Amino acid sequence: MSHAFTNSLIKETSPYLLQHAHNPVNWYAWGEEALQKAEAEDKVILASIGYSACHWCHVMEKESFENVTIAALMNENFINIKIDREERPDLDHIYMDAVQAIAGSGGWPLNVFLTPDGKPFYGGTYYPPVRAFNRSSWPEVLQGIAAAWKEKRDEIESQAENLIAHLNQSGNFTQTATSSISSNDERLFTMDNCHQMFKNIMATADKEWGGFGRAPKFPQTFIIQFLLQYQHFTGNAEALRQALLSLDKILQGGIYDHIGGGTARYSTDNEWLAPHFEKMLYDNALLIDVLCDAWQITKCDKYRNAILKTIGFIQSELTNGEGGFFAALDADSEGVEGKYYVWTKTEIDDVLKENAAIFCEFFDVTEKGNWEDANILRILEPIHDFAIRKNLDEHKLTELLQSCLHKLAEVRVGRIKPSLDDKIILGWNALALKAIAKAAFILEDETLTMLALKNFAFIETNFIKTNGSYEMHHTFKNGVAKYPAFLDDYAFFIAACFEMYSLTYDTEFLQKAKNHTCFVVDNFSDGENNCFFYTPKNQTDVVIRKKEIYDGALPSGNSVMAANLFKLSRIFNIPDWEYTSIQMLIINSEATIKYPSSFAVWASFLLQNVVGFNELAIIGRDCFQLSRKVADYYIPYKIMMASTLSNDEFLPLKSKPASIQSLIYLCKNNICFKPEEQIDGILLYLNES
Known part of the structure; x- marks a missing residue:
């Protein structure tokens, strides 16, 4: 790479943007300067989106963005904007949907052409520097777009308007979705629907190598988690077998780093042998989370060992000195994928x-x-x-x-290590926090408890704005927090607060979950209980406000918020929040039942509403010791509170008298059972649906 050139990305903190700071392309970051320049010069915007651990992003940079001749073509005709999709997932979602609508598929690098006011009209993914792979060359694409803008501008602007209308309609379908199913309708909340979701998942299951679908294969931990929950309530041996087979094959495969711990993002083959070697914080957090369930169910040491080894990877490779977790490790080292x-x-x-x-x-x-x-x-x-x-x-x-x-x-x-993406992302940290707190609780591990507390303190110190509200930032690096937090940032952090309460029984975590949820309701709601927007209402630099509902590589912020609202409604007695959560589920129920592999977190929430939610309260002098015994058991869909005295502030603890012996109270499906002194006395009720 030549450093003879410098563009405005040199002022950025994102490792991905800094990788392009010495390209001869006159790159800008997304922001007022670039957008105003496009309007003033009446030029097409080229938005090129990727991330630091993306192998083909590096390839296109070397082939085209470092090429002086190609760069001159870009600089002459376009305002060139580089976007880190992890810093600005809101922009990535919008323009990825646009390219998928235009080209039928998407991926990274994502190259999309916009009118000067930011509306997409053409785009694609990787383009070679010369015609190859049945693809037009990048220079051909650039010249074609430049010519079309001069000669067919009216057509382009009309196409952009039509595309925006399409994205608004498809991305926010919940705004106009209607359903004849009500919240107490037996057509939705039936075990038959859960059985159908199981059948639809198993239709894609690889029963030899584990996982679901064909290569490239992603761990799809939400599907595994659903199968574990489903088998718990149905006793279905096939569900348990497929879930554990999938985990075992991942842990045995090349996708898992047997030396250093941690898993790569996905496997390029059916046998989990050859990954794209990038290692993301969120994948490892989600793996830890489901491994905790597998360990609680089986008590097999291989799952416990994998939990500790994966957390060890995060500690050794992705942790800063103050308790924050970095985003990712690159796939390449010395310019070669997987060499390390x-x-x-x-x-x-x-x-x-x-x-x-x-x-x-x-x-x-x-x-x-x-x-x-x-x-x-x-x-x-x-x-x-x-x-x-x-x-x-x-x-x-x-x-x-x-x-x-x-x-x-x-x-x-x-060896020379892969490069580190050292930005710290709120939502990804929250997923890791939730998983580590869960592991600390079920393994009774004080070291992990301290790690979770330190990460929580880091998040509160560095991501919450100092304006007296519960507003948060999305990323943090070098002492600077940037960008308004998105829906999934808040949703994952609220979910982590529940796990931190379970670990510590400090009710401050529940209060914080409630306060941040109030902020989400006030700033992300559409006002009609039809799911939340991805971006807050005061954000002005996006052409549309989208609603993300699919559970993909990350859980959707909406599916997690639906579960959050339900839990908080039961803890703080807020019926409106339970109503909202059920409405969100109803709107997405048809797609969830038909396509549970793409809506696996929603599928879990639907199953919860069929089998019931467990409200456990342990009251008395020995409540915390007794709660440890309860923690030995795998109990999906619960909130467990422990207190030496009853507490009217929290519904599960309200009007429940203590006695000389600590008592376990269980309420489920609007029924409260007789309090018991030992967990054995209520296990029967816990496992019934």
Whole structure:
């Protein structure tokens, strides 16, 4: 990369934008300067969107954005804006939808052409510098758009208006959605609908390698979580088998880093062997969350170990000094994808000496290599089966393999690491906070408790605006918080507050969840209980306000907010919030039942409303010790409160007298059961639907 050039991105903090700060392209960040320049010069805007861990984003930069001739073409005809999709997911959502409508597919890098007032009219993803792969070259696209703007401007502006109208209609379909189903309608809240969601999920299940659908395969942890919840209430062995098979194959595959912990974003093949090697904070947070459920159900050490190893990865690779968690590690190092993570057999032989043979056999390492003349460590046979087949002691074999992995880790640390995206994103931190707090609680781990408390304090210190409201920022880096927080930032943080209460029984966390929810209702609502907008009402630099409802790589802010509103309504006795949450579910119910793989968090919320919500209150002198015993059990869909005395501020604790012995109170489906002194007495009621 030549540093002879400098553009205005040099003033930015995003690692992705800074990667382009020395391109000969005259890049701007999205903001007033660039948008006003486009209006003043009456030029088409080229918005190029990507993220720091995106392999093909790097490829297009090297091929085209560092090319002086191509850059001159861009500078002459366009106002060129670089956008980090993780900093501005609101813009990415709008323009990704536009490109998918135009081209039928999307991805990153995302290159979209806008009228001077920001309305999209043409776009695509990666373009090669010369015609190849049945794609037009990037220079051809640039020249074609420039010519069309001069010669067919009226057509382009009309196309842009039509596209905006289409995006408004499709993106905010809930505004006009009608449903004949009411909140107490038996057609929605039936176990038959839950069985149908299960069948629709299993129609896509890979019963050999785990997961769902074909390559590229994503972990899809929400689907696994739904299957675990579904099996709990139905006893369906197939659901449990597919959920655990999926987790096992992910943890055995090359998508999981056997040396350093943590999982990559997705696998390029059906067997979880070869990932795109970028490691994102949110993927690892979501994996920890579902592994906690698997451990509670099975008590298998492999899940406990994976929880701790994945959190260890976050601590060692993605944690700043004050308790914040960084966004991601790149896929590439030294310009080569995966170079940091792969091994030749010769390298392993040199490090492990006499133990190399057994290690290589277990981790599928060969002379030829299992991926591009190298080896990605993966496990093809569970260690128990491998030990029996090789007539080895399983415990000693485990210790030997762990020792070998440690030696390889010591060698790997000397390699050039993938670059770090060191911005700190509120929503992703909240997902990690929720997962770590959950792990700390179920594993009774004081170190993890301190990690969660430190992260929570970091979020409160650095993301909440100092204007006396509960307004928050979206990103933080180098002492500066930027951009208004989006719906999912708030939704995930509120969900994390519930988990922090469960960990500490400090009711301040519940009050904070309520206060931030009030802010969301006031600033993101459409006023009709038809789901929340992604952006707050006072944000002015987007051409439309979208509503995100799909549970994709991240849960949708709306599905999480629906569950949040329901919980808070039961804790603080706010019936309006429960009504809103059910209306949100009703509007999305038809799509959820038909396509549960794309609405898996909604599917869980629907199942909750069928089987019922558990309101547990443990009152008395020994309430906290007794709550620990309850925590040993997998109990989906609950709020558990513990207090030495009843407390009228919180509905589950209201008018529940203490006694010499602590008592467990359970209310469910508008029925309260007789208080019990031991968990055994109410387990029967907990597991009934």
